[in-house]
Amino acid sequence: MLNYEIMRLIDTIKIKNAVEKMCIEACCKISFDVIGCYDAALADESSPMGEEVLRQLIENAKIASTENIPACQDTGMSVVFADIGEEVSFTGMSITKAINDGIRDGYEKGFLRKSIVKHPLDRVNTGDNTPAVIYYDLLKGNKVKLTVMPKGFGSENMSALCMLKPSDGEKGIIDFVIDTIDKAGPNACPPLFVGIGLGGTADKAMLLAKRALLRKPGDRSSKKIDAKLERILINKANELGIGPAGLGGNTTVFDIFIESYPTHIAGLPVAVNISCHSLRHREIII
Ligand code: SF4
Incomplete structure (x- = not known):
């Protein structure tokens, strides 16, 4: 009471x-965590075109912040x-x-x-x-x-939900997530941040995927099973070669975050919510 x-x-x-x-x-102000992802990717990117796109993202974030424009x-x-x-x-x-x-x-x-x-x-x-x-x-x-x-809706439009069978297991999840990122191609403005919702009902899975995008870049899930899957998905997504702006390269995703929840014995819901390189949110505690 x-x-x-x-x-x-x-x-x-x-x-x-x-x-x-x-x-x-x-x-207007891309967070330092996200700009840190741009910097780290630039140091690792093998494609000259990809490098150039990442340099432009860094420059764009600086101009937006200094001039207070989106x-x-x-x-x-x-x-x-x-x-x-x-x-x-x-x-x-x-x-x-x-x-x-x-x-x-x-x-x-x-x-x-x-x-x-x-x-x-x-x-x-x-x-x-x-x-x-x-x-x-x-x-x-x-x-x-x-x-x-x-x-942003360039990336929101490429999000997807799949109600897998329990027997599809980890392989089913990996295939669906990687296929969704592959289909998104340049349309979602890569490199991407990808939120994954596992479990619950169809609507709960989508909400988990959205909430997953609130995690700090580089933070792995506190659940071992999800953290392991996050690492597998990041590697596989970057093997797609879509690259920055879809022009090729080894940085297709900056990060992938999984949030999971109990589910029904007969189902395995998997939701993918995609954010472009402009991962934007602010929070306050009142
Ligand atoms: S960068 Fe993000 S916010 Fe901008 S057009 Fe692409 S998807 Fe939309």
Whole structure:
């Protein structure tokens, strides 16, 4: 049972202001971790064309950060993870309105492209990049963790789900993931970061794959079985030779992250959520 005397009150204007700031920062300032991947790949890349693309990515990230302009024209659909402590109560507008207001103001003030249409068929732009795709999670404690991920669609469009048979096992997972990356080719703007969701239901697997993209580059899964599979997939994906911008080379992926969850005895869901080289997200704890 909740003890209302210990509930922490948060004014949702703080949420709105934080989201606004994170939208601009995520789009304009590629994180040091990600730039570190560009640098490391440049040192290893064997193809001259691949090297040139990586050099351009490094230069582009520098210019975007210095001039506070988006690193890519596709400033994405806003995906927001709101992890809310059970001892938090909100005052002011609803949290969903606060998040969407933050996105609207962030995209306006940051001169970020508005890319959202009202309906998948009528294609009329909403004009302010809302609504966001928001996932709420309840956790212990009295804090709110907000993560804003502007998700580009060149890579989102190449994402995929497969409901494998349990007997397909590790080989089935590897074949599906590598085939998905191969089909993405240059369209997903490689080198890629790839999130994999294993288990749960079809929808849970897709969400796990999206959440996997929040991991820090270079961090392997804490589950041995998943960490081993991540290493296998990274090596196999880089053997595809797609390379930076799809022009050939040995850097097709910067990293692959797996998040897994229990599943049904009759199924083996595998989801692949692809991010381009502009892996962008910001988080704040309030
Ligand atoms: S997929 Fe990424 S790099 Fe490609 S256009 Fe979209 S945001 Fe830009």
